[in-house]
Amino acid sequence: DAVLTQSPLSLSVTLGQPASISCRSSQSLLYSNGNIHLSWFHQRPGQSPRRLIYEVSKRNSGVPDRFSGSGSGTDFTLKISKVEAEDVGIYYCMQGTFWPNTFGGGTRLEIK
Amino acid sequence: EVQLVESGGGLVQPGGSLRLSCAVSGFNFSNYWMSWVRQTPEKRLEWVANINKDGSDTFYVDSVTGRFTISRDNAKNSLYLQMKAVSAEDTAIYYCVRPVSAYWGRGVLVTVSS
Numbered sequence: 001d002a003v004l005t006q007s008p009l010s011l012s013v014t015l016g017q018p019a020s021i022s023c024r025s026s027q028s029l030l031y032s033n034g035n036i037h038l039s040w041f042h043q044r045p046g047q048s049p050r051r052l053i054y055e056v057s058k059r060n061s062g063v064p065d066r067f068s069g070s071g072s073g074t075d076f077t078l079k080i081s082k083v084e085a086e087d088v089g090i091y092y093c094m095q096g097t098f099w100p101n102t103f104g105g106g107t108r109l110e111i112k
Numbered sequence: 113e114v115q116l117v118e119s120g121g122g123l124v125q126p127g128g129s130l131r132l133s134c135a136v137s138g139f140n141f142s143n144y145w146m147s148w149v150r151q152t153p154e155k156r157l158e159w160v161a162n163i164n165k166d167g168s169d170t171f172y173v174d175s176v177t178g179r180f181t182i183s184r185d186n187a188k189n190s191l192y193l194q195m196k197a198v199s200a201e202d203t204a205i206y207y208c209v210r211p212v213s214a215y216w217g218r219g220v221l222v223t224v225s226s
Contacts, residue, residue: 039214048207049157051214060214092157096211100173101159 002027002095006104012112019080021107023093028073030097037096040069040078041103044089053078085111114138114215116208121220126199132220134191134208142166142186147211148193150204151219160206161193175201198224 003026013019021040029036038056041049051060053069056076066081080087088111093104120132132148148160161182162171170182181194191208205219 041214048216048218050216054214090155094157094159099162099171103157103159106155106157 001100002029002098002102004093004095004102004104006091006093006107008107009105010108010110012110013080013083014112015085016082019083019087019109021078021091021093021109023071023076023078023104025074025076025095027098029095030073036072038069038071038076039094039096040067041092041094042087042089043092044086047089049092083109083111114210114213116210116215116217118206118208118217118220121206121222123223123225124195124198125226126224128198128224130195130198130222132193132195132206132208132222134217136189136191136208136210139210141184141189144210144212146182146184146191147209148182148191149207149209149216150202151207152204158204162211163191195222198222200224 005024007022011019029038036056039051040053041051043049052063052067056071057069068079070077090106090108092106095102115137117135124130145164147162150160151157160173160176163182163184167184179197183192203224205221207219208217
C-alpha cells in the first residue's frame with residue numbers, strides 16, 4: 001500500500017498568517033494516464049471530511065483561493081495563504097492512484 | 113442537491129454482524145462508482161470498499177476482505193455494507209462516499225463492544 005506521511009502533526013497559526021502542510025508518499029503517485037491522484041481534505045469538528053484539492057492542485061468548487069496545492073511524484077504540499085478562523089480542524093492528504101486508496105495521518109490546525 | 117444518508121449503525125458484539133445502508137438522492141446513482149470509508153476514534157481514515165456502477169466488481173482493503181461485503185441496489189438508489197465477524201478494530205464512523213466530486217454522507221457510528 002502507498003503510505004502517506006504528513007507533517008507537521010499539528011499547527012498553531014495566527015489569524016491572517018500562512019500555513020503549510022506536507023504529505024510524502026512511499027511511492028510515486030503518477031498514474032499510467034499521466035495524472036497524479038493526490039487530494040486534500042479538511043474536516044471540521046463534528047463534520048464529514050470535505051475535499052479541498054484534487055489531482056494535486058485543482059480546487060473543488062467553492063473552495064477559497066487561499067487554498068493551494070502543489071507537488072509531484074512523492075512530495076506534496078497544501079498551503080493556506082492567510083489562515084481564517086473557519087480553517088481550524090484536521091487536514092488529510094489522500095491518494096487514489098493505487099488500490100487501496102490511502103490517507104495521511106492528518107494535521108491538526110488551530111488558531112494561536 | 114446530492115444527499116447520502118447512512119443508517120444501520122449501532123452497538124454490536126465482537127463476532128457479530130451488522131448491515132449498513134446508504135440512501136442516495138440528487139444524482140443518477142447507477143452512473144457512479146460508490147465507496148465506504150471509515151474513521152476510527154483516533155481520527156484515522158481508511159478507505160474500506162469500492163463498488164462499480166452495476167455492482168459486478170468490488171474491491172476491499174485487506175483488513176476487511178472476507179468479512180465485509182459491499183453491494184448496491186440501483187433500483188432503490190441504495191448502497192450497502194454487510195459486516196460480519198466484527199472486532200473492536202472495526203469500531204468507527206462509516207461514511208458513504210461518491211468518489212467523483214467527493215460527496216460524503218454524514219456517517220454512521222458502529223461500536224463493537226461486549
